[in-house]
Amino acid sequence: MIDDRHRTALLDLLGDKGVVTDDGDRAGYQTGARYDAGIAALVLRPRTTAEVSKAVAYCVGNDLAIVPQSGNTGLVSGSTPDMSGAQVVLSLDRMTDRFDLDLDNRSLHLDAGFRLSDVNRRLEEHGLFFPIDLGADPRIGGMLSTNTGGSRFLKYGDVRRNTLGITVVLADAAGTVLDLNCDLRKNNTGIDWKQMFIGTAGACGIITDCVLNLERLPRQTATAFLVPTSSAHVMPLLRAMEERLGAYLSAFEGISQNAAGAALAHVPSLKNPFQGGIIPDYMILVEISRTWAPRDGEQSLDAVLEEVLAEIWETEEAPLADAFVGPPSEMWALRHALSDGVKHAGRLIAFDLSFRRGHIMAFCDRMKAELPHAFPDILVCDFGHIGDGGVHFNLAVPKDSRLWDDPSFERRLRDRVISVAVDDFQGSFSAEHAIGRKNQAYYDLYTPAKIRDMAAGLKTITSPGKLGTVRY
Amino acid sequence: MIDDRHRTALLDLLGDKGVVTDDGDRAGYQTGARYDAGIAALVLRPRTTAEVSKAVAYCVGNDLAIVPQSGNTGLVSGSTPDMSGAQVVLSLDRMTDRFDLDLDNRSLHLDAGFRLSDVNRRLEEHGLFFPIDLGADPRIGGMLSTNTGGSRFLKYGDVRRNTLGITVVLADAAGTVLDLNCDLRKNNTGIDWKQMFIGTAGACGIITDCVLNLERLPRQTATAFLVPTSSAHVMPLLRAMEERLGAYLSAFEGISQNAAGAALAHVPSLKNPFQGGIIPDYMILVEISRTWAPRDGEQSLDAVLEEVLAEIWETEEAPLADAFVGPPSEMWALRHALSDGVKHAGRLIAFDLSFRRGHIMAFCDRMKAELPHAFPDILVCDFGHIGDGGVHFNLAVPKDSRLWDDPSFERRLRDRVISVAVDDFQGSFSAEHAIGRKNQAYYDLYTPAKIRDMAAGLKTITSPGKLGTVRY
Numbered sequence: 001m002i003d004d005r006h007r008t009a010l011l012d013l014l015g016d017k018g019v020v021t022d023d024g025d026r027a028g029y030q031t032g033a034r035y036d037a038g039i040a041a042l043v044l045r046p047r048t049t050a051e052v053s054k055a056v057a058y059c060v061g062n063d064l065a066i067v068p069q070s071g072n073t074g075l076v077s078g079s080t081p082d083m084s085g086a087q088v089v090l091s092l093d094r095m096t097d098r099f100d101l102d103l104d105n106r107s108l109h110l111d112a113g114f115r116l117s118d119v120n121r122r123l124e125e126h127g128l129f130f131p132i133d134l135g136a137d138p139r140i141g142g143m144l145s146t147n148t149g150g151s152r153f154l155k156y157g158d159v160r161r162n163t164l165g166i167t168v169v170l171a172d173a174a175g176t177v178l179d180l181n182c183d184l185r186k187n188n189t190g191i192d193w194k195q196m197f198i199g200t201a202g203a204c205g206i207i208t209d210c211v212l213n214l215e216r217l218p219r220q221t222a223t224a225f226l227v228p229t230s231s232a233h234v235m236p237l238l239r240a241m242e243e244r245l246g247a248y249l250s251a252f253e254g255i256s257q258n259a260a261g262a263a264l265a266h267v268p269s270l271k272n273p274f275q276g277g278i279i280p281d282y283m284i285l286v287e288i289s290r291t292w293a294p295r296d297g298e299q300s301l302d303a304v305l306e307e308v309l310a311e312i313w314e315t316e317e318a319p320l321a322d323a324f325v326g327p328p329s330e331m332w333a334l335r336h337a338l339s340d341g342v343k344h345a346g347r348l349i350a351f352d353l354s355f356r357r358g359h360i361m362a363f364c365d366r367m368k369a370e371l372p373h374a375f376p377d378i379l380v381c382d383f384g385h386i387g388d389g390g391v392h393f394n395l396a397v398p399k400d401s402r403l404w405d406d407p408s409f410e411r412r413l414r415d416r417v418i419s420v421a422v423d424d425f426q427g428s429f430s431a432e433h434a435i436g437r438k439n440q441a442y443y444d445l446y447t448p449a450k451i452r453d454m455a456a457g458l459k460t461i462t463s464p465g466k467l468g469t470v471r472y
Numbered sequence: 473m474i475d476d477r478h479r480t481a482l483l484d485l486l487g488d489k490g491v492v493t494d495d496g497d498r499a500g501y502q503t504g505a506r507y508d509a510g511i512a513a514l515v516l517r518p519r520t521t522a523e524v525s526k527a528v529a530y531c532v533g534n535d536l537a538i539v540p541q542s543g544n545t546g547l548v549s550g551s552t553p554d555m556s557g558a559q560v561v562l563s564l565d566r567m568t569d570r571f572d573l574d575l576d577n578r579s580l581h582l583d584a585g586f587r588l589s590d591v592n593r594r595l596e597e598h599g600l601f602f603p604i605d606l607g608a609d610p611r612i613g614g615m616l617s618t619n620t621g622g623s624r625f626l627k628y629g630d631v632r633r634n635t636l637g638i639t640v641v642l643a644d645a646a647g648t649v650l651d652l653n654c655d656l657r658k659n660n661t662g663i664d665w666k667q668m669f670i671g672t673a674g675a676c677g678i679i680t681d682c683v684l685n686l687e688r689l690p691r692q693t694a695t696a697f698l699v700p701t702s703s704a705h706v707m708p709l710l711r712a713m714e715e716r717l718g719a720y721l722s723a724f725e726g727i728s729q730n731a732a733g734a735a736l737a738h739v740p741s742l743k744n745p746f747q748g749g750i751i752p753d754y755m756i757l758v759e760i761s762r763t764w765a766p767r768d769g770e771q772s773l774d775a776v777l778e779e780v781l782a783e784i785w786e787t788e789e790a791p792l793a794d795a796f797v798g799p800p801s802e803m804w805a806l807r808h809a810l811s812d813g814v815k816h817a818g819r820l821i822a823f824d825l826s827f828r829r830g831h832i833m834a835f836c837d838r839m840k841a842e843l844p845h846a847f848p849d850i851l852v853c854d855f856g857h858i859g860d861g862g863v864h865f866n867l868a869v870p871k872d873s874r875l876w877d878d879p880s881f882e883r884r885l886r887d888r889v890i891s892v893a894v895d896d897f898q899g900s901f902s903a904e905h906a907i908g909r910k911n912q913a914y915y916d917l918y919t920p921a922k923i924r925d926m927a928a929g930l931k932t933i934t935s936p937g938k939l940g941t942v943r944y
Binding site for chain 2: 102103104105106107127146147149153155157158160161176178179183184185186187188189190191192193195196198199200204216218235238239242243244245246247248290291292295297298299307354355356357358385388389390426427428429430431432433434435442443446447448450451454455457458460461462470472
């Protein structure tokens with residue numbers, strides 16, 4: 001497939017461990033977390049920024065396309081090679097050397113290849129964490145290049161908000177290393193270039209290390225399931241909670257009956273927390289948290305949450321039909337099982353949408369009314385982050401449904417959902433997964449020509465070589 | 473100065489109120505808040521984005537340089553014309569029409585000409601605010617173009633963090649209007665272009681309206697003055713407070729004896745809060761706050777703060793020499809009087825620096841040891857945002873000091889302070905004032921050639937016309 005001299009040259013540059021030669025070992029780098037399967041021309045595993053630079057310079061010099069790969073947990077075909085066999089995968093998975101914690105600055109300078117779970121495990125003894133809560137376990141470089149948000153965005157924001165600095169390797173003839181590293185929180189000395197590499201799916205450069213803001217780890221947590229009176233009561237409920245809880249509020253997650261049902265049906269270890277086992281139409285998982293240990297005489301967080309729910313319950317036109325406080329581990333177990341659960345409910349067509357908060361429920365209601373008519377057999381299994389407007393809008397279709405007989409079915413369905421989300425509700429078709437081959441068509445469709453021209457210009461300024469799976 | 477046909481043409485485009493013709497009325501647009509005095513070729517006051525676009529297209533077409541001006545409260549000569557008389561000032565001060573509040577989304581879509589104080593006054597009845605706390609009262613457009621941070625960054629972050637979308641007019645032949653408006657919190661559908669216009673001092677485009685994230689207004693606040701045992705104890709004190717107070721902590725502001733003394737000496741309404749009126753060497757103003765009204769049986773915030781201070785006091789090697797809780801209004805009155813106070817302490821040479829948090833006190837100590845030897849007569853009146861690394865490093869020099877006899881004195885002093893900050897401590901020479909004529913030389917000196925090339929490229933992609941006072 002690829003000229004042997006390239007393999008030899010890259011082995012010379014990166015050493016034996018820097019190039020994956022065994023076909024079996026390559027499989028994991030060619031296959032995505034859910035959807036993708038491609039063929040890599042070569043798989044490179046540099047260990048340092050200098051090695052990334054050398055590898056990139058070689059590839060650019062020889063016109064080889066590079067697909068940077070981090071944890072490879074994304075869902076938009078952003079980190080796997082296509083079927084051409086012409087793309088070189090450059091994995092960050094060996095870049096786990098630097099891990100410099102600055103306790104005074106509450107920041108961490110680390111290589112981009114660490115997994116999120118490893119980072120947080122190492123930080124735990126210091127009472128700190130990197131506050132992005134995800135179902136998956138990506139590596140840090142990929143989190144930066146997609147700007148993930150997750151379930152606690154409401155309190156801590158996204159990766160962009162928590163990144164102080166980065167080092168980037170550009171796909172130019174020299175493999176230029178751009179030192180945008182910085183452990184400063186306030187710094188406005190010109191254009192903030194790191195912003196052009198965060199969330200851009202690796203098209204403008206490969207992030208090899210970074211400085212992250214850390215937060216204090218919560219030491220008290222309370223959770224409740226809330227059942228809103230109707231979908232129109234979800235926003236009044238959120239506002240009532242924000243008004244009464246302020247910065248205590250760390251999650252406000254919506255879960256549809258179908259999503260909860262799928263999780264409870266397919267994950268046997270889960271406990272059904274609902275009275276008589278009857279799953280409500282829609283429920284909210286709310287979490288409040290504090291970063292300090294319980295103090296003598298201080299009201300427990302469970303009691304605070306009970307009290308706030310009682311206050312809301314007593315308001316006129318109470319937005320609550322039911323509410324109960326329960327153990328955080330059990331409640332989050334159900335929330336974190338949703339992704340897995342819905343996969344068992346049928347073949348999955350997944351959307352990662354976002355809306356202004358007041359539009360989320362209206363969009364979901366509209367789709368639940370419309371889709372079963374246009375596409376019988378479809379099960380809407382939505383859940384998401386009501387507090388920040390994100391919705392994981394999952395559609396499960398039985399594997400033996402006749403819908404699959406129409407080869408254009410999935411495309412028509414995707415086009416329809418995204419058109420309603422973007423055209424009718426001014427929403428986003430990629431809330432936190434960025435752009436990859438899977439949603440490139442929607443980038444092309446919904447991005448004004450002027451912005452696409454500017455993006456192409458920026459690409460030329462930064463990484464003129466073939467880099468990433470997105471075409472700006 | 474300027475060809476009369478330009479004045480006539482712009483009057484045609486913008487109407488009588490859109491062009492300031494009276495010389496007296498022009499004075500305010502030519503003079504900065506503290507330092508600047510220039511001469512404007514013309515002063516334009518468009519009222520809408522469409523008018524900004526027309527005015528900009530005309531200026532670009534006729535090769536006229538434009539200086540966008542917002543509240544004109546900056547300190548780096550970023551919003552006033554130079555002495556050439558060739559620059560057109562484009563003021564945003566009539567752009568105060570749109571003010572669309574979305575309570576569900578906790579966001580505000582508004583024109584860029586509103587003053588911060590007006591915005592927060594209008595939001596108060598809803599229990600919301602735009603959480604950037606500043607001594608000055610800028611207009612929103614300027615806050616975006618400099619990415620201000622202020623005193624409560626520790627809790628709420630900077631303007632960048634709180635901006636969801638913007639509309640920008642580019643300085644190109646068409647005066648292109650770029651709609652980057654968005655009321656979404658999660659949106660990763662390509663390059664996040666708004667980031668290139670935030671904090672870039674208006675060089676890449678003029679922000680004419682925006683969507684801002686709002687926060688719940690605090691309804692309980694407690695403050696204390698803390699006196700650290702020594703400057704080496706400031707970081708342990710900050711860490712102890714963060715550990716015990718988490719998201720309650722909304723300010724951690726350092727104040728030097730000279731700064732507090734200048735404020736107390738020159739602002740007669742201030743109360744001296746220190747025992748026997750003796751101002752300590754260094755003090756910290758700490759604030760904690762909650763967004764909800766006091767509840768029955770809940771410990772008051774003053775009591776929480778007292779308790780936490782008692783806990784810290786009892787630790788081994790206590791970082792505290794003194795501490796007392798007091799009324800927030802009095803304590804903040806002293807903090808907010810510092811800027812005004814130090815102006816009376818002599819002729820002011822001001823720096824807006826930032827550091828990794830652990831370096832702030834070391835930098836200040838080093839300067840306080842070094843400067844009086846190199847430059848006798850200098851009074852160091854520093855204060856700043858220890859919680860986020862920002863330092864307003866103010867040097868007061870008596871007006872009759874012999875230091876002023878040397879015409880190179882101020883330049884030499886500035887070069888020295890900034891060299892120690894940037895070269896020795898890897899700090900920033902512009903924490904939250906961005907770049908204007910006043911600190912252009914340091915941008916040129918400290919920005920790597922590759923980054924300057926990229927910035928010039930970006931300028932060409934966005935606003936090839938003559939726009940702003942910074943030269944990227």
